[in-house]
Amino acid sequence: MEDAKHIIGRLAPSPTGYLHLGNAWSFLLAWLSVRLQGGTLYLRMEDIDPARSKPEYTDGILEDFAWLGIDFDGDIIYQSKRSDIYEEYINRLSAFIYPCYCTRKELREMAGAPQSTTPKIMTPANRLIMPDTGAIYRRSCRFLTEEQRAQKQNQNACLRLACPPFDEREQEKIPAEIFNLSPDFFFDDLVLGRQHINLNDCGGDFALRRSDKVWAYQLAVSIDDMLTGVNEVVRGNDILTSTPRQLYLFRLLGKTAPAYAHIPLLLDNAGERLAKRHASLSLKALRGKYKSPAPVLQYLAEFINIREDISSAKELLTILQNSGHSSFPWHVLTKLGSAVRTDFQ
Numbered sequence: 001m002e003d004a005k006h007i008i009g010r011l012a013p014s015p016t017g018y019l020h021l022g023n024a025w026s027f028l029l030a031w032l033s034v035r036l037q038g039g040t041l042y043l044r045m046e047d048i049d050p051a052r053s054k055p056e057y058t059d060g061i062l063e064d065f066a067w068l069g070i071d072f073d074g075d076i077i078y079q080s081k082r083s084d085i086y087e088e089y090i091n092r093l094s095a096f097i098y099p100c101y102c103t104r105k106e107l108r109e110m111a112g113a114p115q116s117t118t119p120k121i122m123t124p125a126n127r128l129i130m131p132d133t134g135a136i137y138r139r140s141c142r143f144l145t146e147e148q149r150a151q152k153q154n155q156n157a158c159l160r161l162a163c164p165p166f167d168e169r170e171q172e173k174i175p176a177e178i179f180n181l182s183p184d185f186f187f188d189d190l191v192l193g194r195q196h197i198n199l200n201d202c203g204g205d206f207a208l209r210r211s212d213k214v215w216a217y218q219l220a221v222s223i224d225d226m227l228t229g230v231n232e233v234v235r236g237n238d239i240l241t242s243t244p245r246q247l248y249l250f251r252l253l254g255k256t257a258p259a260y261a262h263i264p265l266l267l268d269n270a271g272e273r274l275a276k277r278h279a280s281l282s283l284k285a286l287r288g289k290y291k292s293p294a295p296v297l298q299y300l301a302e303f304i305n306i307r308e309d310i311s312s313a314k315e316l317l318t319i320l321q322n323s324g325h326s327s328f329p330w331h332v333l334t335k336l337g338s339a340v341r342t343d344f345q
Contacts, residue, residue, distance in 0.1 A: 007039030009232045010225070011065075011072060014046045015057035017276030018284045019064050021344060022236070022266040025300050028313060029263055030234035031070045033328035035317050042228055043072040048079040048220050064283040068293050069312035077228070079220050086215045089223050090159065090208060093252060095173045097208065099149065099157035100141040107137075137204040143169060156211040163199045163206070163248065178252065185244035190261035190330045192237070199248060202241040218242060222249040230258050237262035237338055238273060261330055265339040273339070281344065299344050304332050 011027050013019060019027075034041040045061070047053035065071070090097065142162060144152075164183045166174050183199040208219040225233065225246075240262050250257040265273045274281060286296055297310045301319075310316050320328075 005231065007034055007037040007232050008042070008229045009034040009039060009234065010042045010044050010228065010230050011070070012044045012046050012221070012235075013061045014049075015054060015061060016049065016052040017057055018060050018279075018282040020274050020276060020278050020283065021281045021286070021296070021300075021342060022274035024064070024068060024283055024296060025266055025303070026234065026236055026263060027065070027070060028068065028297075028300055028316075029261075029328065031313060032317055032320065033232065033234055033261070036320060036325055037327050039232070040073045041071075042074055042077060042230070044077040044079065044224060044228075046079050046217075046220070048215050048217070050080065050214070053080065060284055063287070067283070067287050068297065069314050077224065079215075079224065082220070082224070083215065085227070086209075086219060086223060089219070089253070093161065093208070093249075095175070096162045096252060097159050098142055098144075098162060100160045100205075100207070101152045101155045101157050102140055106140075136200055137206070139205060142205060143167070158207045158211040158216075159209040160205045161208050161249075163204055181251070185247050187243065187247060187257075187260065190259060191264075191333050192240075192262055195240075195243070197241065197244045199244050202244055206245055218245050218249065222246045225258060226250065226253065226255045231256075232261070233258045234261045234263060236265050236273075238265055261328075264333055264336040267339050267341045269341060269343065271341065274342070281342075296344075303336060303340070304329070 009030055011030060013023065013027070031041060043065075045053075045058055047058065137160070141157075141160070162170070164178075164181045166179050166181075171179055184196060185199065186194065186196050189195050206218055207216045209215055221242075224230075243260055243262075247257050267273055268278060268281075276282070279285060283296075287293075290296070292311050293313075294309070294311045297313065297316060298308075301307070301310055301316055306316065306319055308319060310319070
């Protein structure tokens with residue numbers, strides 16, 4: 001009999017503000033899933049943006065996890081210390097990368113041009129998906145000649161990853177097994193079921209390094225998941241459009257992608273997703289308001305049909321284990337739909 005796969009998950013907060021109730025929901029489910037399966041759970045600080053990442057937010061995250069009873073394995077991984085690794089993988093992907101000189105203003109103008117179409121995935125029903133999807137990038141800089149690039153060499157450029165379909169002009173530099181790759185990606189989400197998303201509906205060619213030399217989210221997340229062996233990712237469904245991009249990077253680098261669980265979002269009373277601007281629902285504020293995490297955990301546990309007194313994440317884990325769960329019952333989330341409004345005070 002084949003041995004069961006050892007599950008490796010990760011908690012991946014960004015220390016760019018204080019965590020909020022929606023973050024607690026996501027990290028709690030990620031923690032429960034790994035712990036139910038006897039797996040390994042890493043903590044990765046996604047502090048890749050030096051202008052926005054602050055030590056006080058990192059400290060706050062650790063305090064929040066300790067308060068909730070969420071633990072992790074091994075040393076903390078800091079993306080800010082991994083620049084050399086990302087540079088190495090940029091070099092491995094060089095055949096697919098090109099400099100893009102478009103300014104933010106130019107990209108906004110292209111997005112608003114009459115010929116520009118909104119990606120099909122950006123429907124009113126899916127308005128909460130990752131906001132950086134934006135309009136489809138029109139490959140404006142992908143086929144610049146060497147002379148044209150030389151004329152722009154003094155301009156700041158981001159590095160973009162060329163996505164399929166590929167053009168005949170690229171055939172010589174693109175490996176044959178990739179050249180005919182479809183932009184359509186299929187995957188089985190643990191919560192949402194079978195998914196089919198086209199890379200071009202997610203914006204097309206995407207950045208791996210910004211024009212200010214900061215590594216882009218898609219590259220850093222994918223490389224770190226690969227190198228730490230992460231095979232289960234739990235995150236909000238606002239990140240759904242990142243998944244085909246990351247699957248594409250895994251495909252280019254010959255690695256097996258994780259399983260994904262895109263969970264329902266928590267919204268405020270106005271129907272907007274919770275964000276770090278919701279100060280009253282920050283875990284720091286809630287820690288100051290409540291003596292224990294019991295009210296927070298009991299509120300979140302109701303979303304998975306558990307209505308018992310709970311004072312720590314470990315108590316919630318025990319309840320699930322005693323109910324016969326050896327893995328997280330993702331099906332219980334389907335009744336919530338894509339999002340749920342919170343009235344927690």
